[in-house]
Amino acid sequence: MYKFFKKNLGFLVVILIFLLLSTIIFQAVLTASKAYNGITILLDAGHGGRDGGSVGVNGTVEKEINLTYTLKLKEKLINSGYRVELTRKNDDGLYSNLAKNKKLSDMQARFNIIKKTNPSLVISIHMNSFPDHSVSGANTYYRASDEASQKVANLIQASLNTYCGAPNTLAKPGDYYILNCSYYTAVLIECGFISNPTEELKLNDEAYLNSLTDAICSALMLYFGVQSI
Numbered sequence: 299m300y301k302f303f304k305k306n307l308g309f310l311v312v313i314l315i316f317l318l319l320s321t322i323i324f325q326a327v328l329t330a331s332k333a334y335n336g337i338t339i340l341l342d343a344g345h346g347g348r349d350g351g352s353v354g355v356n357g358t359v360e361k362e363i364n365l366t367y368t369l370k371l372k373e374k375l376i377n378s379g380y381r382v383e384l385t386r387k388n389d390d391g392l393y394s395n396l397a398k399n400k401k402l403s404d405m406q407a408r409f410n411i412i413k414k415t416n417p418s419l420v421i422s423i424h425m426n427s428f429p430d431h432s433v434s435g436a437n438t439y440y441r442a443s444d445e446a447s448q449k450v451a452n453l454i455q456a457s458l459n460t461y462c463g464a465p466n467t468l469a470k471p472g473d474y475y476i477l478n479c480s481y482y483t484a485v486l487i488e489c490g491f492i493s494n495p496t497e498e499l500k501l502n503d504e505a506y507l508n509s510l511t512d513a514i515c516s517a518l519m520l521y522f523g524v525q526s527i
């Protein structure tokens with residue numbers, strides 16, 4: 299027996315390593331398949347590139363903070379088992395540099411990504427601005443007369459009201475390209491007013507970034523009926 303082991307030691311070591319690796323790969327595949335809940339969410343950070351969006355009283359640039367909120371939300375949704383795709387992943391706009399109408403080109407590119415992704419839900423992230431600097435609060439919008447979009451928008455708004463002190467309102471119908479360009483369930487969240495100096499500071503605070511993205515995640519758990527893993 300000893301002789302057999304000695305003679306075949308190399309072969310046995312190879313078998314052992316193979317079994318060990320198979321177990322590790324099998325466990326990894328098992329964990330990955332358990333983590334994905336079958337739902338794809340497309341996150342759309344508003345503006346980008348030459349289109350900066352609004353600018354806050356203390357200089358917050360909307361396109362930049364939109365991306366910060368989008369990336370944080372992406373991280374949390376992936377941890378909760380969703381597959382997440384993004385329209386834009388960096389500061390660049392999605393328009394072609396050759397396009398005469400850059401805004402139109404940017405919007406068409408976002409529409410093409412929606413079609414290609416075929417998501418269960420589109421969430422567009424923006425920051426609000428208003429001439430009256432006292433106006434504040436997060437607002438959620440949906441495509442008028444779209445039941446599914448209205449339902450998820452109301453759940454998000456209720457969550458924002460509870461966890462982020464948003465004004466106690468319902469979600470509102472909104473006439474935005476990203477909501478109207480397709481028949482996919484879609485909401486647009488104006489996370490707060492960067493034209494309000496107090497709210498602008500709050501929106502730039504890490505703790506508030508976490509509260510607001512947590513509020514969105516918990517609303518989605520209610521909407522899709524899946525538990526956080």
Ligand SMILES: [Zn+2]
Binds near residue numbers: 345351352360
């Ligand atoms: Zn915007």
